[in-house]
Amino acid sequence: MAKPILKTIGLSKTFETNGNKVQALSRVNLEVMRGDFLAIMGPSGSGKTTLLTLLGCLDKPTTGRILLGSKALNVTAIPEAALYRIRRKNVGFIFQNFNLLSSLTALENVELPMEGLIKSAKRRRKRARVLLRMLEMSHREKHKPPQLSAGEQQRVAIARALANGPALILADEPTGNLDWETSVSIVNMLRKLATEQKRTIIMVTHDPHMSSFASRKLFIRDGKLRDEDPVYDDARRFSP
Amino acid sequence: MLTLKRAFKNLWRRRFRTLLVSLVLALCVAVFISTIVGVDASEAAATDMMEQYRAAAEAAVEETELWMRAMIVTGGAGPFSSPPIDEDVVDEVSSMDNVEAVVPMIMKGIGQREQGSSEGSFGSNFEYIVHGVPLDRALDEQYHTLPVNIVDGRNLEEGEDDAILISEELTDYFETGVGDMFDIDGTELEVVGVYSSGIWQTDVFISLSTAQDVLSMEGQVSMLAVYAESTSALGDVADEIDSEYPGSMAIPLSYVQSQFGDVIQQQQEEMLEEVSNSLHTIQNLGLRTILVSGIIGVLLIFGLMFYTVRERTKEIGTLKALGFSNPDIMKQFMYEGLYIGLIGGVIGLAVASVAASLFSSWLLNPSETLDVSVGITLGSMLLGLGLAVISGALGSLYPAWRASRISPMEALRRE
Numbered sequence: 001m002a003k004p005i006l007k008t009i010g011l012s013k014t015f016e017t018n019g020n021k022v023q024a025l026s027r028v029n030l031e032v033m034r035g036d037f038l039a040i041m042g043p044s045g046s047g048k049t050t051l052l053t054l055l056g057c058l059d060k061p062t063t064g065r066i067l068l069g070s071k072a073l074n075v076t077a078i079p080e081a082a083l084y085r086i087r088r089k090n091v092g093f094i095f096q097n098f099n100l101l102s103s104l105t106a107l108e109n110v111e112l113p114m115e116g117l118i119k120s121a122k123r124r125r126k127r128a129r130v131l132l133r134m135l136e137m138s139h140r141e142k143h144k145p146p147q148l149s150a151g152e153q154q155r156v157a158i159a160r161a162l163a164n165g166p167a168l169i170l171a172d173e174p175t176g177n178l179d180w181e182t183s184v185s186i187v188n189m190l191r192k193l194a195t196e197q198k199r200t201i202i203m204v205t206h207d208p209h210m211s212s213f214a215s216r217k218l219f220i221r222d223g224k225l226r227d228e229d230p231v232y233d234d235a236r237r238f239s240p
Numbered sequence: 241m242l243t244l245k246r247a248f249k250n251l252w253r254r255r256f257r258t259l260l261v262s263l264v265l266a267l268c269v270a271v272f273i274s275t276i277v278g279v280d281a282s283e284a285a286a287t288d289m290m291e292q293y294r295a296a297a298e299a300a301v302e303e304t305e306l307w308m309r310a311m312i313v314t315g316g317a318g319p320f321s322s323p324p325i326d327e328d329v330v331d332e333v334s335s336m337d338n339v340e341a342v343v344p345m346i347m348k349g350i351g352q353r354e355q356g357s358s359e360g361s362f363g364s365n366f367e368y369i370v371h372g373v374p375l376d377r378a379l380d381e382q383y384h385t386l387p388v389n390i391v392d393g394r395n396l397e398e399g400e401d402d403a404i405l406i407s408e409e410l411t412d413y414f415e416t417g418v419g420d421m422f423d424i425d426g427t428e429l430e431v432v433g434v435y436s437s438g439i440w441q442t443d444v445f446i447s448l449s450t451a452q453d454v455l456s457m458e459g460q461v462s463m464l465a466v467y468a469e470s471t472s473a474l475g476d477v478a479d480e481i482d483s484e485y486p487g488s489m490a491i492p493l494s495y496v497q498s499q500f501g502d503v504i505q506q507q508q509e510e511m512l513e514e515v516s517n518s519l520h521t522i523q524n525l526g527l528r529t530i531l532v533s534g535i536i537g538v539l540l541i542f543g544l545m546f547y548t549v550r551e552r553t554k555e556i557g558t559l560k561a562l563g564f565s566n567p568d569i570m571k572q573f574m575y576e577g578l579y580i581g582l583i584g585g586v587i588g589l590a591v592a593s594v595a596a597s598l599f600s601s602w603l604l605n606p607s608e609t610l611d612v613s614v615g616i617t618l619g620s621m622l623l624g625l626g627l628a629v630i631s632g633a634l635g636s637l638y639p640a641w642r643a644s645r646i647s648p649m650e651a652l653r654r655e
Contacts, residue, residue, distance in 0.1 A: 049653075058561060058648040081566065088563020095652070099558040103253040104246070113562040160562070 003070060004031040005167050005200045006055065011064035013050050013223075024050040026223040027064070032168075034070075037194035037201045039214035040225075047223040048204040049172055055202065056091045056170045057083045069167050088116050092161030094190075096173035098153040100145040106132065106156045107141040113163040131159040135189065151182035158189060162199070169193070171203040175210050187213040243568065247575035254548075261544045262584040265628060268533040268540070269588025271599060273624035275533070277616055278600030279526035286519040293508050293515075296389060296438070306383065307493040309340075309471045313464040313481055314489050320349050320364070322489070324460035329485070333466060336480055338473035343383055344461040346372030346451040350424065358409070359441075368410055369443045370424060372451020372461075375400055383467060386445055393418035393433035396445060404429040405445040407437045427454045438507070466490070534627055537584075541577050541635025549573060549643040556643050557651025566644035573640035574633065581632020585625040592616060592624060 011028040014021050025047045032038055042048045053059045055066065057075050065076045068090055075086050092113075093099075100109045110128035118124045132138050135155040145153055154174060161169050171190065175183035191213050193199040203214060211217050219226050251258045313333070316322035327344065334342045349366030353359070373385040377398050380386050386395055387405065396405050404422045411417050411434055421428040422444065429446060452458050466481070468474040478490040549556070556569055592599070596616050 053649045053652075056561065058652070084560065084563050084565040084568075087561060091561075093558075093561045095558070099554065099561075099652075101246075101555060101558070103249040112559075116563060116565075116568075164563070 002033055003072070004067075005034045005036075005069065006030070006032040006202075007067040007072065008055070009065045009067070011051075011054060011061050011066065013047075013054060013059070014062045024223050025054070025061070028223075028225045030218070030225060032200055032202065034167075034200055035194055035198040037191055037213070037215045038203070039211035039217045040202060040204050040220055041206055041208065041211050041217060042204075042220035043206060046220045048206075048220055050223075051220065051225070052170050052172050052202065052204050055168070056093060057086045088113060089164055090167045092164070092166040092169040094154070094157050094161050094169065094171035094174045096176035098145070098150075098157045098177075100153055100156055100160070102145045105142050105144055106137060106148065106152075109145070109156055110159045110163055113160060117164055128159070128163070131162055132156070134162075135159045149182075150178050151185065154178060154182075154186050155189070158186070158193075162193070167200060169199055169201045171201060173205055174203060175205065175207065183207075183210060184213075191215075243572050244575055247572050247579055250572075251576055251579055257544070258580060258583070261540055262580055262587060264540055265537050265580065265584025265631065266587035266591055268537040268631070269585050269624045269628050270591035270595060272530055272533045272627050273588065273592035273616065273620050274596040274599035275526045275529045276620045276623060277596055279523055280617070280620070281600070281615070282519055282522045286515050289515050290512060292389065292436075293512050296436075297508050299388065306467070309468045309474050310383075310493040311466050311468075311474060311478060312491045312493060313466055313485075314462065314491075316487060317489055320347070320366075322462065324457055324462055325464060325488070327459045327461055330461070330464065332484070333464060333481065336477060336484075338469050338477050340467045340469045341379070341383065342467070343374065343379060343385055343465040344448060344463075345385075345465060346370065346448060346455060346457060346460075346462045348451075348455055348462060358413075364442075366442070367413070368406075369440075370451055370455065371440075371443055371445045372448040372455070373445060375447045383465065385465075387435035387438065387440055389436035389438060390433050391436050393431070395433055395435075396447065399447075400432070401447050401450045402429055403432040403446070405433045405435060406431055407440055407443050408434055409437045409441050410444065413442070424454050465493075534631065537581075537627060537631030538635045541580055541632050542639065543635075544580065545573060545577050545636040545639035546642075548576070549639045549646075552643075553646060553651045556646050557648045557653075560646075560648035561652065570640045570644035573643050574636050577636020577640065578629060578632040581628045581630070581635075582625075584631075585628025588624055588628060589621055592621075 008028050008030045011025060011030070012023070013025040014023050016022075028051060040048055040051065050059075054061050057066075057068075057078075060080060061076060065074055067073065068075050068086070073086075075083070078086060100106075101112065104112065107125070107128050110131055111124045114124045114127065118127070129138065129141065132141050135158055137152060137155050137159065140148060140152055140156075145156070148156065158174075161171075169190075174190070175186055178186060187203075187210050190201050190203060194201050194215065203210075205211055219228060313325070314322040315325045325344075330342050330344045333339060348370050349364055349368075350370055351367030353365050353367055359365075373380075375396055375398050376385075387407075388395075390405075391408055392411075396403055404424075406416070406422060414422070416422060416431060418431050418434060420431050422431050423429075424444075424446075427450075429450070446454070448461070452460065466477060468477045474492060478492070481488060481490050559569060559572075593616055
């Protein structure tokens with residue numbers, strides 16, 4: 001039987017602001033297999049991004065565990081100062097606002113995560129070119145982010161997320177700043193990565209149409225993860 | 241991609257801001273270098289002057305022994321109003337027992353000082369006093385017939401009849417100097433040297449024969465400096481001159497020394513104190529300027545880097561999400577601070593190399609006591625560059641540390 005590439009056990013996160021405790025995530029149990037394209041849907045403030053930051057080792061849960069990779073590495077037990085290694089090697093991020101470094105070219109942006117892992121500048125450059133070619137961005141490799149369209153920037157961001165061949169790609173509203181046509185193209189690209197390259201992708205979105213490209217859908221509301229959500233089910237029912 | 245290269249690109253992206261901060265830092269560096277070289281030059285000038293004063297004081301002490309066995313002989317009371325002495329008297333006095341040497345001299349006051357201007361030598365009202373002395377090198381070496389503290393040009397030379405040596409005070413009074421012509425009663429003489437005033441404050445020195453011509457004293461002198469073979473024989477020589485030349489007056493130089501020796505000593509002490517005070521003021525001012533320029537440099541980079549970190553919080557979050565460690569982030573911001581320091585330092589060196597002299601006098605305002613010529617040294621350049629780089633490092637240390645401690649989640653949420 002195949003082992004999950006990502007597993008969370010009783011994952012909870014509580015924030016404390018001005019003396020008030022806010023339960024952002026409540027006992028989330030999740031299993032994601034290799035090659036899954038999982039869409040997590042939920043309204044604003046439901047805990048989507050909090051879940052993504054915990055899965056991406058950007059923050060630590062209040063309770064619970066995250067087991068990552070085929071060897072089920074318990075990343076919650078790793079000290080915060082050492083988590084950057086896990087992020088560098090095992091996780092690729094795609095952001096709603098692309099978050100490319102505007103002082104660097106597209107090619108340099110893709111090379112960026114490889115700095116700590118690949119010593120040879122030539123090898124880094126070669127791999128970055130391969131990734132840009134794969135995302136049909138070779139012709140724009142010398143352009144800086146402000147010179148690229150939103151869709152092009154997101155494609156560069158996807159190439160950057162793939163730079164170190166991570167086990168897990170986390171996409172936080174990747175189509176949030178794109179027009180409909182470009183959004184479909186980007187989500188198609190993510191699906192292709194999952195189906196053809198067996199990349200594991202978790203995409204957070206509140207767009208039901210974009211989530212329909214995913215192989216699996218989960219809903220989050222008030223910090224609780226569930227398989228179905230009555231509001232989204234109704235929305236889908238009444239959508240044209 | 242190397243962190244260094246990325247740091248440079250970040251600065252290049254904000255090049256106007258980088259240049260502006262670098263220019264202000266460059267100004268700090270230029271001020272710093274100018275202050276260092278200014279203080280150094282002032283110290284060197286002060287040391288030179290102190291050495292000169294000390295040497296003069298030592299020479300005065302040496303002269304005391306000579307003065308103890310010397311006397312001035314005039315034709316009557318007072319050096320300026322006595323009747324002239326016939327030049328033949330020189331040989332007669334020279335042949336007296338116990339006389340080692342006789343130096344004939346002319347000393348005559350010329351003109352009247354305007355009311356309100358400084359006094360002439362010995363509190364006189366003469367514009368200046370002409371000294372006619374035999375220009376004989378051997379005589380001068382043994383009995384110091386000419387002033388020794390030449391501050392410009394050279395001393396009179398043996399057999400030089402158309403030259404004149406003037407006091408420093410007179411160069412200001414007559415607005416003249418080396419190479420100019422000096423007019424004495426219609427006779428023009430070339431100024432070949434200027435001496436530091438001392439007791440001969442408003443005096444000029446020319447050859448005895450020229451003085452006789454110019455002052456219409458052919459075959460005459462106004463006084464004799466008579467040197468006895470020993471201090472104990474001075475009294476006998478004075479008695480003999482008195483008996484041979486009734487009406488003449490012999491004044492032992494030990495008496496003159498007692499009148500003016502203290503003045504000389506006091507003048508030298510005052511000058512030493514003035515130089516020392518000026519130097520002390522310059523050193524204090526220099527230290528403060530150096531401290532202020534250093535603090536401004538550090539604060540400048542601190543302000544810029546602090547603002548940069550706040551502005552680029554999201555970028556920091558992105559880098560952390562991509563797997564950059566806290567030391568990686570800190571290193572990048574430190575490099576940016578160091579780059580600005582280096583750019584500011586290099587521009588500062590260039591500015592200092594052309595304007596150090598101007599800055600130095602503007603900042604330290606060296607008193608006229610010290611004649612300071614400022615020159616940039618390799619050491620001062622390295623110190624200036626060091627200041628810039630250290631400002632870069634210190635100023636970016638806290639902002640860079642703060643950047644490295646930003647929570648990636650919080651940073652990514654920042655718009």
